[in-house]
Amino acid sequence: MSVSSSSSTTAQPGAALGLPEPSPEPGASGGRRRAGLLSGSAGRSAGLVLALLVLCAVGALTAGERFASVDNLVTVLRAAAVVGIVAVGMTFVITGGGIDLSVGGLVALSSVWATTLATQALAADLHWGVMVFTALAVGTAAGFVNGVVISYGRVVAFIATLAMLVASRGLAEIIAGRRTQIIDGVPGFADFFGASVLGVPVLVLVFGLVAAAGWVLLNRTTFGRRTFAVGGNPEAARLAGIRVQRHTLMLYTLSGLTCGIAAVMLMARTTTGSSTHGTLLELEAIAAVVIGGTLLAGGRGTITGTVLGVLIFTTLTNVFVLNNLSTSVQAVASGAVIVGAVLLQQRVAGRASSGSGRH
Amino acid sequence: MSTTRTPRTAARRSRSRALALPTALAVAVLLPGCVSNAAPEEESAEAAAAPAAGSGNDAPGDEVVIGFTAPAADHGWMAAVSTAAVAEADGYEDVELRQAEGTNDVGLQISQVETFINEGVDAIVLLPVDGAALTPIALRAMEEGIPVINVDREFSSPFAARSTVLGDNYGMGVSAGTYICEQLGDQPDAVVAEVAGIDSLPLTQDRSQGFADALADCGLDVDNRVAAEFTVESGEAVTANLLQAAPEIDALWNHDDDQGVGVLAAIEAAGRDEFIMVGGAGSANVMRDIQEGGSVVQATVVYPSTQAADGIRLARLIAQGKGLSDLVENEVPRSMTLYAPVVTAENVDDYLPMAFES
Incomplete structure (x- = not known):
């Protein structure tokens, strides 16, 4: 991205939502910002929504009521919660021009640390919130370390977070002694996260809250605009007075925090902490983010797209299992659907931006 | 030690x-x-x-040095395999065990075996990271006159081991299927579900084949099948979807009790209890559930975690030139396939002491 485009991205959250740069809505000169926002998010996300709808139609046709039921919807959303929350943090990091390969390891480490017998005993005496706090604190701290190494140590993000992935999983194995740590004797924890509010499971609510908070943070705050600027062109961002290093540090810390939240979700779902939690989570999260329309090179990102990307993946798995497909067929179909979804998204986005140049 | x-x-x-x-x-x-x-x-x-x-097999004999190497203890079952082997060697005052650090690196394990050969140990108990990859070095040990006991993952050459101790993956499927047949035999329309392990592994294919064959014997088949990855997380994720796919289940077999913690969490979250569940591998957790009752888990099929411990015993006998006392013949057999027993509330007390903690 050029300097000028990144600065205009900074000024324009709409462009950041995926609209290719010079994209005047015909006859919308007065409210360019607003129109840009609408056509941008609508344009790019419409393709994903369409892909998701096609997937749902296939599900409803092939599995009937087993797919189109409230229970199944809840199952899909619960499945989306863990990877979705991590993907929201990942969206920030990638938009800011980085990458975080360590998320799987951080989720494992947070879950294990929070479910050690000592923490469980402490939480049983005080409140299950101790366990939640521990997971969040461990995730955030590890993310902070990532940020320090990358922004102040000047280690390439790919290497720094890869090292963190390996190291954090190793540390999780040491702490857990390679055992699965089952949560028992902590009253309230399972009850709280297993509960539903007006039919919506707490896990899904948390996912919704994190996604909403992420959307506001990225699109409606100075922090978000700085993220686009840093990702689009760090040098221009520096010249514009943004403290790039500090901002990068905050992005990785944020990603670490979402890993901590995801670890709590996973602890609630599986009733365990384990060093094997979050295996290949980094790939799932990055795939969902990129399919959602966030630019892997940075400077452009969309929370809405990320959430849709995650939902496409989890719905896909759900439809596969409902149809009792073998894992080999699932693998082939996944590949086809991923490419199909991206193609569809590009076509729809291309039409919405009326043939203007794309990066 | x-x-x-x-x-x-x-x-x-x-x-x-x-x-x-x-x-x-x-x-x-x-x-x-x-x-x-x-x-x-x-x-x-x-x-x-x-x-x-x-008769005198357990009485102290010639001092023997046994080298033991196994993959990294990165899950409950594998940890239990190594622990049991070490404990077994400890029980014999005539056995000196040289235990190499558990590793998932083929190259490192090969060099561990090379070290054993150079040290001139009397026997090697080898649970290879990869059976085929460790075959050449095992062959060399055999050529140097050091008997190799192959455990769990088979070598690709019959000359690479003096004796082989294997679990029975196909037999696990058969035991689970037969048990489910006994429980549901009179309902030909019964819905049977299966939560497999990593689908690309031969051991998973063997287990599923045995299960399908045993079910076919009583006119049942697997109606819904999903594959997890031997982890709690994957077990929970695939089971959550499976329970949506099959609104009414009569019996469910889960290949692996490690991932079974997640399978049970999903079942509990969905509030389902209309079926019987059979576990696999035989973890202490699941056996305690069976013992207490009140859970959907009615049984589990054991994949013995004492394989390497048996390997240690065989290595000692071979190195001391003894045979298996309960057999008529003079020599330790070439190969042994361990039985996969079904553990239910009736016999759980016998098996719980040998179960592994996941």
Whole structure:
């Protein structure tokens, strides 16, 4: 991205939502910002929504009521919660021009640390919130370390977070002694996260809250605009007075925090902490983010797209299992659907931006 | 040996010592009756010789050095395999165990075996990271005159091991399927679901094949099948979807009790209890659930985590030139496939002490 485009991205959250740069809505000169926002998010996300709808139609046709039921919807959303929350943090990091390969390891480490017998005993005496706090604190701290190494140590993000992935999983194995740590004797924890509010499971609510908070943070705050600027062109961002290093540090810390939240979700779902939690989570999260329309090179990102990307993946798995497909067929179909979804998204986005140049 | 002897092993050891003599006597008494179509005079002569050849197997013999290497203990079952092997060696005062650090690196394990060869150990117990990859070095050990006991993952050459101890993955499927047949035999429309392990592994394919074959025997088949990855997380994720796919289930077999923690969490979250569940591998958790009752888990199929411990015993016997005392023949057999028993509330007390913690 050029300097000028990144600065205009900074000024324009709409462009950041995926609209290719010079994209005047015909006859919308007065409210360019607003129109840009609408056509941008609508344009790019419409393709994903369409892909998701096609997937749902296939599900409803092939599995009937087993797919189109409230229970199944809840199952899909619960499945989306863990990877979705991590993907929201990942969206920030990638938009800011980085990458975080360590998320799987951080989720494992947070879950294990929070479910050690000592923490469980402490939480049983005080409140299950101790366990939640521990997971969040461990995730955030590890993310902070990532940020320090990358922004102040000047280690390439790919290497720094890869090292963190390996190291954090190793540390999780040491702490857990390679055992699965089952949560028992902590009253309230399972009850709280297993509960539903007006039919919506707490896990899904948390996912919704994190996604909403992420959307506001990225699109409606100075922090978000700085993220686009840093990702689009760090040098221009520096010249514009943004403290790039500090901002990068905050992005990785944020990603670490979402890993901590995801670890709590996973602890609630599986009733365990384990060093094997979050295996290949980094790939799932990055795939969902990129399919959602966030630019892997940075400077452009969309929370809405990320959430849709995650939902496409989890719905896909759900439809596969409902149809009792073998894992080999699932693998082939996944590949086809991923490419199909991206193609569809590009076509729809291309039409919405009326043939203007794309990066 | 640095590891201290656990009370459990000590108890098992003294019990097996206590049993050794009566067992040998029983063998001596019963053998002639079993094979009575041969000339009786020869039979009784052999039977008389048998106790002398086999009864003293647990008594201290020649000092032997056994090298032991296994993959990294990165899950409950594998951790239990190594622990049991070390405990077994500890129980024999005539065994010195050289245990290599558990690794998932083929190259490192090969060099561990090379070290054993250079040190001139008397026998090697090898649970390879990859059976085919460790075959050449095992062949070399055998050529150098060091007997190799192959455990769990088979070598690609029959010359690479003096004796092979294998779990029975196909048999696990058969045991689980047969048990489910017994429970549901009279309902040909019963819905049977399966939560497999990593689908690309031959062991998973063997387990599923055995399960399908056993079910076919009583007119059932697998209606819904998903594959997890032996982790709690994957077990929970695939089961959550599976329960949506099959609104009514009569029986469910889960290949692996490690991932079973997640499978059970998903079942509990969905509030389902209309079916019976059978576990796999035999973890202590699941056995405690079976013992207490009240859970959907009614049974589990054991994939013995004592394989390497058996390997240690065989290595000791081979190195000391002894045979298996409960067999008539003089030599330790070439290969052994361990049985995959079904553990239910009735026999769980017998198996719980040998179960692994996941």
